[in-house]
Amino acid sequence: xxxxxxxxxxxxxxxxxxxxxxxxxxxxxxxxxxxxxxxxxxxxxxxxxxxxxxxxxxxxxxxxxxxxxxxxxxxxxxxxxxxxxxxxxxxxxxxxxxxxxxxxxxxxxxxxxxxxxxxxxxxxxxxxxxxxxxxxxxxxxxxxxxxxxxxxxxxxxxxxxxxxxxxxxxxxxxxxxxxxxxxxxxxxxxxxxxxxxxxxxxxxxxxxxxxxxxxxxxxxxxxxxxxxxxxxxxxxxxxxxxxxxxxxxxxxxxxxxxxxxxxxxxxxxxxxxxxxxxxxxxxxxxxxxxxxxxxxxxxxxxxxxxxxxxxxxxxxxxxxxxxxxxxxxxxxxxxxxxxxxxxxxxxxxxxxxxxxxxxxxxxxxxxxxxxxxxxxxxxxxxxxxxxxxxxxxxxxxxxxxxxxxxxxxxxxxxxxxxxxxxxxxxxxxxxxxxxxxxxxxxxxxxxxxxxxxxxxxxxxxxxxxxxxxxxxxxxxxxxxxxxxxxxxxxxxxx
Numbered sequence: 001x002x003x004x005x006x007x008x009x010x011x012x013x014x015x016x017x018x019x020x021x022x023x024x025x026x027x028x029x030x031x032x033x034x035x036x037x038x039x040x041x042x043x044x045x046x047x048x049x050x051x052x053x054x055x056x057x058x059x060x061x062x063x064x065x066x067x068x069x070x071x072x073x074x075x076x077x078x079x080x081x082x083x084x085x086x087x088x089x090x091x092x093x094x095x096x097x098x099x100x101x102x103x104x105x106x107x108x109x110x111x112x113x114x115x116x117x118x119x120x121x122x123x124x125x126x127x128x129x130x131x132x133x134x135x136x137x138x139x140x141x142x143x144x145x146x147x148x149x150x151x152x153x154x155x156x157x158x159x160x161x162x163x164x165x166x167x168x169x170x171x172x173x174x175x176x177x178x179x180x181x182x183x184x185x186x187x188x189x190x191x192x193x194x195x196x197x198x199x200x201x202x203x204x205x206x207x208x209x210x211x212x213x214x215x216x217x218x219x220x221x222x223x224x225x226x227x228x229x230x231x232x233x234x235x236x237x238x239x240x241x242x243x244x245x246x247x248x249x250x251x252x253x254x255x256x257x258x259x260x261x262x263x264x265x266x267x268x269x270x271x272x273x274x275x276x277x278x279x280x281x282x283x284x285x286x287x288x289x290x291x292x293x294x295x296x297x298x299x300x301x302x303x304x305x306x307x308x309x310x311x312x313x314x315x316x317x318x319x320x321x322x323x324x325x326x327x328x329x330x331x332x333x334x335x336x337x338x339x340x341x342x343x344x345x346x347x348x349x350x351x352x353x354x355x356x357x358x359x360x361x362x363x364x365x366x367x368x369x370x371x372x373x374x375x376x377x378x379x380x381x382x383x384x385x386x387x388x389x390x391x392x393x394x395x396x397x398x399x400x401x402x403x404x405x406x407x408x409x410x411x412x413x414x415x416x417x418x419x420x421x422x423x424x425x426x427x428x429x430x431x432x433x434x435x436x437x438x439x440x441x442x443x444x445x446x447x448x449x450x451x452x453x454x455x456x457x458x459x460x461x462x463x464x465x466x467x468x469x470x471x472x473x474x475x476x477x478x479x480x481x482x483x484x485x486x487x488x489x490x491x492x493x494x
Contacts, residue, residue: 019316022323026100026143033096038148040089045156047082048300049163052293054078059286093144100143101136104322108132114330123328126209131325134204135318138197142315146308153304160301164294168283171270171291178266179302186258186306189251190313196248198317203241205321210234252310259306263299270295 027034054075061068112128164172214221214230221230274288 018323019312019319022319023142023147023315026104026139027147029103030096030099030144033092033099034144034147037089037093037096037144038151040085040092041148041152042155044082044086044089045152045159045301047078047085048297049156049159050078051075052290052297053163055293056286056290059289063286089148093148097140097144101140104136104139105132108136108322108325111325111328111330114332116329116331119328119330124205124209124212126207126212127205128325129212130201130205130208131321135201135321138201138315138318139322141311142319146311146315149304149311150308153301153308156301157298157305160294160298164291167287167291167294168274168277170277171274171288174269174273175266175295175298178269179262179298182258182262182265183302186255186262187309189254189258190309192251193248193255193310194313194316196244196251197314198320200241200244200248201317201321203237203244206237207234207241210237248314255306255310256303259302260299263295263302267292267295 054071058068058071058075061071109132112132161172161176164175210230210233214234221227270292274283274291277283278285278288
């Protein structure tokens, strides 16, 4: 069982070009759905772009005393149509994102089950599972929403800037100066979001590793009393994930507040400069109102651009971890070399044998036989181990409760190394509850011993020893292979 405690791979982060190339590989099979969602988003953005112009026409008609019924009807239809088309595009993008995540998970699962043993032993299984679950979840946001939001926000921003330049170039210069100065400062925090997110995902992988190890060896953890230690280890990984998540949230909040600050400062600057220009008669009031509406319209494209960059930074960490799995060496999938066998009746008692009359080719070559006595020696070692546990012994030494507790404290690694226990198998069949009624003796090595190993103080029945039948039991009798060890009767007599 792979019980590595933490990821052992040194995975370099992908560059921006490699990340975009990997992202394009995921989006390419769904490019037409992404294009449809992008088209719907652009239609919604165009509808929003026309609203300030409709407002300007409405103000001009009110100033001239003309009717405004047609303008109001067109304005209402424009708002409803833009909202409906944008909602449909959002549904298409969400559905496409789920399809991208499904394809990524299927690819990862297929590769993980065909990994070579060397690769599997190098990376903990819990970390591999976190890449299939949590990392692919981050892929959902960056695969479609980030791409479409970036494209839509860029197009809407450029279109709004063109219309604002048509209205008044001076006010546009003031607006762009404020936005670029504040937005440039916000762009410096974007790499911090990617680093914090990658560290958080690595900590989540450590949580999966710890739980996979503890639950996979649950009986050993219980037998060794290591619940608190394993809990503390998983909690430490959870705290690291929390700490990096809070750090990522801090940088995201700074980026989100920076774009709002830029737009608010731009609004105040445009209001001051535009009011002065209206007072001087350089521009009419309707132009200032339309320009302010376009300034508020810029909030959505700028927010989309910031969200797209933030989602890209978060998804870049997930894409790097997923790409690391895709670079692992795998075995080629097995292919069938013949037609499938026809169905037959092979139930018990049917009298039909599906292998009758068939020839199974066997590879030719020298036969490999184990050395003589190999399995017999293994069985003898198992028998000695079972007898030792029945007598309350560890490593061939008599042990009372304190000795067993000292073997139990260090945890499953030392207990398993001393006794050869396998998680999931209860090899200890008789627990030593206390010393016998006649008091404890002492082993020649200095280890205290027990008179009885049963739960009620009585000695459990032992199996007849063929060696004792051939040799008398006494002070001069010695078992072969144990030249310095007294017989069982002498140990009890002492």
